[in-house]
Amino acid sequence: MKITKNNCTGCGACMISCPTGCISMRENKLSEIVPYINLEKCIACKKCVNTCPQNKQLSYSTPYKCYVAWSKKSDDRIKSASGGIATVMARYQLENNNYFYGCDYDCNINLKHFLVNSEKDISKIRGSKYSQSNSYDIYLDVKEKLKDGKVVFVGTPCQVAGLKSIIGKSNENLITVDLVCHGTPPNEYLKKHIHNLNIKKIDKILFRGEYDQKLTILENENIIYQKDKTKDTYFSAFYANMISRNSCYDCKYAKGSRISDITIADFWGLKKLNNIDKMSNRPSLILINTDRGLKYFNEIKQYLIYEKRDVQEGIKGNGRLNNPPGKNIKAKIFQFLYPICGLDKSINFTNIIFNIYIHIKKLRARLQNLYSK
Ligand SMILES: Cc1cc2nc3c(=O)[nH]c(=O)nc-3n(C[C@H](O)[C@H](O)[C@H](O)COP(=O)(O)OP(=O)(O)OC[C@H]3O[C@@H](n4cnc5c(N)ncnc54)[C@H](O)[C@@H]3O)c2cc1C
Ligand code: SF4
Ligand code: SF4
Ligand code: SF4
Structure with a gap:
């Protein structure tokens, strides 16, 4: 049984609402936290379905x-x-x-x-x-x-x-x-990224503020990692709307x-x-x-x-x-690769594949131009 067909956000309201406690929040193959139902304990009351904000017409307010x-x-x-x-x-x-x-x-x-x-x-x-x-x-x-x-x-x-x-x-x-x-991004992505950086102990992770737009990791108030949003694999993928x-x-x-x-x-x-x-x-x-x-x-x-x-x-x-971003090509490639290659490799491969795709597109346009003359 699926609680929502409408793209679960992982808000967890269904799990909290379940009277038999048979829902647990776990990772899917993209490491997104989603609800899983233990059908043996489920009494089919549909409370989870009715609680889910993705299944409801919500009431929104207009800023004034x-x-x-x-x-x-x-x-x-x-x-x-x-x-x-x-x-x-x-x-x-x-x-x-x-x-x-x-x-x-x-x-x-x-x-x-x-x-x-x-x-x-x-x-x-x-x-x-x-x-x-x-x-x-x-x-x-x-x-x-x-x-x-x-x-x-x-x-x-x-x-x-x-x-x-x-x-x-x-x-x-x-x-x-x-x-x-x-x-x-699912929190597991950041964990995997920091693990791949070989960092074992952390006190603080910063993206904004004092070291604005740099992924900064501190231990004992000392900076042990710092990279700009364009250079850090995770941060650049976040801004590219890939992950x-x-x-x-x-x-x-x-x-x-x-x-x-x-x-x-x-x-x-x-x-x-x-x-x-x-x-x-x-x-x-x-x-x-x-x-x-x-x-x-x-x-x-x-x-x-x-x-x-x-x-x-x-x-x-x-x-x-104004509007949601829509799923771009990079996100589609990343989601295909992630279950096979993991986080950092998938981001890097996605960037390589995307660059090749852009080059081919440009080449095709040039050839078409040439033949049409
Ligand atoms: C993932 C994310 C994406 C954002 N995207 C945009 C954007 O596209 N455009 C835009 O204008 N603003 C965006 N923001 C909001 C913006 O960056 C600031 O968070 C906002 O302006 C509040 O700033 P502040 O200085 O008042 O908050 P601060 O005083 O710095 O406090 C930050 C507050 O945000 C909460 N918070 C931080 N991270 C998260 C998180 N991951 N989930 C839930 N709560 C969190 C903290 O608990 C705290 O209450 C985004 C924020 C986040 C977390
Ligand atoms: S964009 Fe933000 S508000 Fe919308 S589903 Fe994702 S995390 Fe939730
Ligand atoms: S139908 Fe009822 S018992 Fe079953 S998972 Fe949903 S809330 Fe829990
Ligand atoms: S209430 Fe709906 S959106 Fe929230 S975790 Fe459950 S299924 Fe997903």
Whole structure:
């Protein structure tokens, strides 16, 4: 039995909803985490099918306010993906004895969502992690915490959809924040890549922030590996849209209307500012999608430098706020090779095959030109 025919995102909501606990999340041949059903324990109640966001007409909100913003604290700006908005939210939640969920890698390179408990935890959630995190292990914890406080959950739109499916009815205490999402590679790819680099011990993995757009691996606060996004095999394949999870290529969340109360992203396409003199290097885009989102923005804006912008300016400049990327030729070749050759070899072979394909295409065009004269 398949829970969804519509490209599983790995959100894990089906597993959490199953009353007999017969669903486990495991890797498929592309190393994507997907649900497997133990049919011996299944009672055919279809709760999993009905919970799955991929099987539902979801309700999206149209953004009605847009801001360019960044944290007033320079350390937040330096160490965050863009303006440190999620970091500001995490600190505000902590200071008000409320709850914030974000993600980071553990020492075994597992990317997991967790409850932020301290300033040290805030430093962990900062920055974009370019692989898929396990968010489903905290859905029930979020449900518990909603009984006695306000919860902010930051994640990819498909994770927000998974969480909302588990929470059920709209809950005033839950503020959902989605990232505009380019796509996430299965976390196993990053593990394989780091394993192939022969790195045994890691403390921190960075893609954005202090060493922006470089894959940087630290151990004991020392950099033990660092390569630019164009030079590192994994990072360059991520940007080429070669190694995303299958569901990302026709992602149903890659559009202007949103699943969350607030959307945060890099503010690509930002034009001249009106009221702010000094520009941050990496300004954030904030889209307000619901009244709950606006109320929350009004609470945290004292910690931000911000300016109101036109909603269309925010949406137009950002590809993933307009449409999903579609599966390109590189992704198709990579997915064919991966089960046979593994990660790094498949990326390298894909690049070689792609270059040959481009050369043949150019040669054919030239020959056609020559014969038609
Ligand atoms: C995989 C991925 C792809 C992205 N693609 C785009 C894009 O195409 N266009 C664009 O404009 N912006 C994209 N972003 C968003 C952007 O890079 C920033 O994450 C966003 O602007 C927030 O920046 P910040 O400085 O406010 O966050 P920070 O204060 O740096 O905090 C980062 C927040 O993101 C969360 N987070 C980090 N990695 C993940 C992950 N893998 N899964 C779930 N949550 C995560 C952290 O838990 C934290 O809450 C992407 C982010 C990710 C993780
Ligand atoms: S049909 Fe019911 S019992 Fe079977 S896997 Fe789905 S939720 Fe679990
Ligand atoms: S999209 Fe989420 S709920 Fe649906 S099958 Fe996949 S993991 Fe389960
Ligand atoms: S691109 Fe879509 S399906 Fe892929 S991780 Fe992002 S929100 Fe989920």
